[in-house]
Amino acid sequence: MSLELLILGSNSAAFAHRRHHTAQLFKLQDQHFLIDCGEGTQLLMKKHKVRLSRIDHIFISHMHGDHYFGLIGLLSTMHLFGRQKELILVGPPGLKEIIQLQLRYSETALNFHIRFIEFTPHVSEVIYDHLKYTVTTIPMNHRVPCSGYLFKEKPKKRRINRKLLPDMELSHLQIARLKEGEDVLNENGTVKYENKVLTLDPNPSFSYAYCSDSKYKPELREIVEGVDLLYHESTFANDMKDRAEQTYHTTAEQAATFAKEAKVGKLILGHFSARYKELDIILEEARDVFSNSELAIEGTKFFVDGK
Amino acid sequence: MSLELLILGSNSAAFAHRRHHTAQLFKLQDQHFLIDCGEGTQLLMKKHKVRLSRIDHIFISHMHGDHYFGLIGLLSTMHLFGRQKELILVGPPGLKEIIQLQLRYSETALNFHIRFIEFTPHVSEVIYDHLKYTVTTIPMNHRVPCSGYLFKEKPKKRRINRKLLPDMELSHLQIARLKEGEDVLNENGTVKYENKVLTLDPNPSFSYAYCSDSKYKPELREIVEGVDLLYHESTFANDMKDRAEQTYHTTAEQAATFAKEAKVGKLILGHFSARYKELDIILEEARDVFSNSELAIEGTKFFVDGK
Numbered sequence: 001m002s003l004e005l006l007i008l009g010s011n012s013a014a015f016a017h018r019r020h021h022t023a024q025l026f027k028l029q030d031q032h033f034l035i036d037c038g039e040g041t042q043l044l045m046k047k048h049k050v051r052l053s054r055i056d057h058i059f060i061s062h063m064h065g066d067h068y069f070g071l072i073g074l075l076s077t078m079h080l081f082g083r084q085k086e087l088i089l090v091g092p093p094g095l096k097e098i099i100q101l102q103l104r105y106s107e108t109a110l111n112f113h114i115r116f117i118e119f120t121p122h123v124s125e126v127i128y129d130h131l132k133y134t135v136t137t138i139p140m141n142h143r144v145p146c147s148g149y150l151f152k153e154k155p156k157k158r159r160i161n162r163k164l165l166p167d168m169e170l171s172h173l174q175i176a177r178l179k180e181g182e183d184v185l186n187e188n189g190t191v192k193y194e195n196k197v198l199t200l201d202p203n204p205s206f207s208y209a210y211c212s213d214s215k216y217k218p219e220l221r222e223i224v225e226g227v228d229l230l231y232h233e234s235t236f237a238n239d240m241k242d243r244a245e246q247t248y249h250t251t252a253e254q255a256a257t258f259a260k261e262a263k264v265g266k267l268i269l270g271h272f273s274a275r276y277k278e279l280d281i282i283l284e285e286a287r288d289v290f291s292n293s294e295l296a297i298e299g300t301k302f303f304v305d306g307k
Numbered sequence: 308m309s310l311e312l313l314i315l316g317s318n319s320a321a322f323a324h325r326r327h328h329t330a331q332l333f334k335l336q337d338q339h340f341l342i343d344c345g346e347g348t349q350l351l352m353k354k355h356k357v358r359l360s361r362i363d364h365i366f367i368s369h370m371h372g373d374h375y376f377g378l379i380g381l382l383s384t385m386h387l388f389g390r391q392k393e394l395i396l397v398g399p400p401g402l403k404e405i406i407q408l409q410l411r412y413s414e415t416a417l418n419f420h421i422r423f424i425e426f427t428p429h430v431s432e433v434i435y436d437h438l439k440y441t442v443t444t445i446p447m448n449h450r451v452p453c454s455g456y457l458f459k460e461k462p463k464k465r466r467i468n469r470k471l472l473p474d475m476e477l478s479h480l481q482i483a484r485l486k487e488g489e490d491v492l493n494e495n496g497t498v499k500y501e502n503k504v505l506t507l508d509p510n511p512s513f514s515y516a517y518c519s520d521s522k523y524k525p526e527l528r529e530i531v532e533g534v535d536l537l538y539h540e541s542t543f544a545n546d547m548k549d550r551a552e553q554t555y556h557t558t559a560e561q562a563a564t565f566a567k568e569a570k571v572g573k574l575i576l577g578h579f580s581a582r583y584k585e586l587d588i589i590l591e592e593a594r595d596v597f598s599n600s601e602l603a604i605e606g607t608k609f610f611v612d613g614k
C-alpha cells in the first residue's frame with residue numbers, strides 16, 4: 001500500500017507560464033480522490049490519462065474560481081459518459097447550491113447521485129470516515145471559508161508470517177484473531193501459539209495533508225503533525241511577505257517553517273503566483289528551511305511507499 | 308470595413324480529438340464580440356493571442372455547459388487583470404442568476420459593471436441596437452431555450468469622391484449632408500452640385516448569423532436570408548439524422564440546405580459530435596448541397612471584405 005499524488009494544476013488565480021489552476025489526483029489504497037478542480041481540470045485529466053470513472057470522491061477547498069470552476073464541467077462529462085455510481089462531493093457551503101442551479105438551467109438530471117458533504121468553516125472535523133481511512137478538515141485562514149484536508153489511513157492489522165503458517169493448522173477465525181493481535185489459544189484457554197511468533201508488525205499507515213489557500217497559520221501544525229506528505233500553498237517568495245499577508249496567502253519560507261515544525265516527511269509547494277515565471281526562488285527559499293521540499297510541477301507524481 | 312470570425316472551439320458536448328467546446332470571436336468594425344464561451348475559452352484566447360480587454364460584448368446562446376462553462380472564469384480573469392469598462396452580457400434566462408451566485412460565494416465585487424441583457428426565448432427580437440449595427444435573436448429549437456444571433460451592419464453613408472473634392476469649397480455641414488444623400492444647394496435653394504456627381508455608393512453592409520444548437524428549423528431562413536456569413540451547427544452527418552432529430556441537433560446536409568435556401572454567402576459548419584475524428588464526411592455532405600461550405604476548424608479565421 002502506498003500514497004500517490006499526481007499534480008494536475010499548480011498556479012494561483014491567473015493561468016500563466018503554461019501552469020493551470022489547482023487540481024490534484026490523490027490515490028490512497030484503491031481510492032482516487034480529486035482535490036480541487038480549477039477550470040480545465042477535465043482536460044488535464046485527459047492529458048495525463050486519468051480515467052474519470054475511477055474518481056468516487058471530490059474534495060473542494062473553497063469557493064474561489066481557481067479551485068472549483070472546472071467542477072461543473074467535470075460532473076457534466078461524467079454524466080455524458082454514462083456514470084451511474086454515486087459520487088461523494090465534499091466542499092464549502094454554497095457549492096451544492098451552485099451545482100444544483102447550473103443543473104436546473106441546463107435541465108439535466110444526472111444519471112448518478114451526488115452525495116454532498118458540506119464542511120463546517122473554521123473548525124477541524126472528521127468529514128469522512130471510511131473503514132480504512134479518515135478525512136479530517138484543516139481550517140485555513142483565507143478571505144472566504146476554506147478548508148484543507150488530512151487523509152489518514154487507520155492503523156492496519158498485523159501481518160501473518162506466511163513462512164510459518166504452512167506448519168500450523170489454523171482456522172479462518174484463528175487467523176483473523178491473529179491479525180487483530182490475539183494469541184491462538186488451546187481449548188482450555190491456555191496459549192497455543194503466541195501472536196508475536198506468528199505475526200509481523202502491520203504495514204505503516206500513511207497520511208497526506210493538503211493545505212489550501214491561507215495566511216500563514218502555524219497552529220495548524222498540531223493537525224498535520226508527522227504526515228508523510230504535506231502540500232502547502234506558497235503563493236509568494238518571502239520578499240512578498242506583506243503582500244502574502246494582505247491577500248491571505250503564505251510564502252515559501254513560511255510553508256517550509258510549518259513543514260519543519262510539524263515534522264512532516266516531505267513538503268510540496270504550490271499555488272504559485274503568476275509573477276514567478278521561474279520557480280527556483282520558491283524552491284530554494286523552502287529548502288533553506290526544510291530540505292525535503294519539492295515543487296508541484298504539473299504532471300509530476302509523488303509517491304510514499306515506506307518510512 | 309470587414310467581418311472577421313475566429314474559431315476558438317468547435318466541438319459538441321465532449322472534448323475530443325483536440326477540439327474544444329464552442330467559442331468564437333467575431334469582429335465587426337472596431338467591435339469584438341465573444342460568442343459562446345465553453346470551458347477553457349480563456350485558455351484558447353490566450354493561445355490565439357486575443358486580448359481580453361478588447362471584448363466589450365459577450366453573447367451566450369443557451370445554458371448547456373459546452374456553451375457557457377468558461378464564462379465565469381473569463382469574467383474572473385478580466386476582474387483580476389483590472390478591467391473597469393462595462394461589459395455587455397447577452398444570454399438566456401438564468402445566466403445572470405448563476406453568475407451572481409458564483410460571485411457572491413467567492414465574495415467578489417467585480418471592478419467593472421456587467422450589463423445583463425436577457426433574451427426572450429422562442430421569439431426573434433432586436434436585442435442590441437447600436438448606432439452602426441443591430442443584433443437580432445434567432446430562436447433555435449433546442450432542448451433548453453436557445454438563441455442564435457444575427458449581427459447586421461446598418462446601411463452606411465455615401466462616400467465623398469475625394470478626387471473631386473479639392474476643387475469645391477464645401478462646409479462640414481454640406482459634406483455631412485452629401486454623405487446622407489442630399490445635394491449641395493445654392494442660397495436660393497437651387498442645386499449647386501448634384502449628390503450623384505460628388506459621391507460614391509456606400510460601402511456594403513455586412514452580416515453574420517450564428518445559428519447555435521437546434522433541431523433543423525427551415526423557417527429561420529427568413530431571418531438570416533442573404534447574410535454574408537452563416538455559422539450553423541452540424542453535429543452529425545446525415546446517416547445520424549434520427550439521432551440529430553432526437554437530440555435536437557442538425558445534420559450537415561440540413562445545414563447546407565438551409566444555407567442554400569437562405570441564399571447566404573458562405574456556410575461554416577461546427578459543433579461536431581465526438582464520434583467524428585475526421586470531419587471530411589461533414590464537409591463533403593454539406594458541399595454536395597452548398598459548395599461554399601467550410602469547417603469551423605479551431606484557430607481558423609474567416610473574412611468577409613467585399614461582395
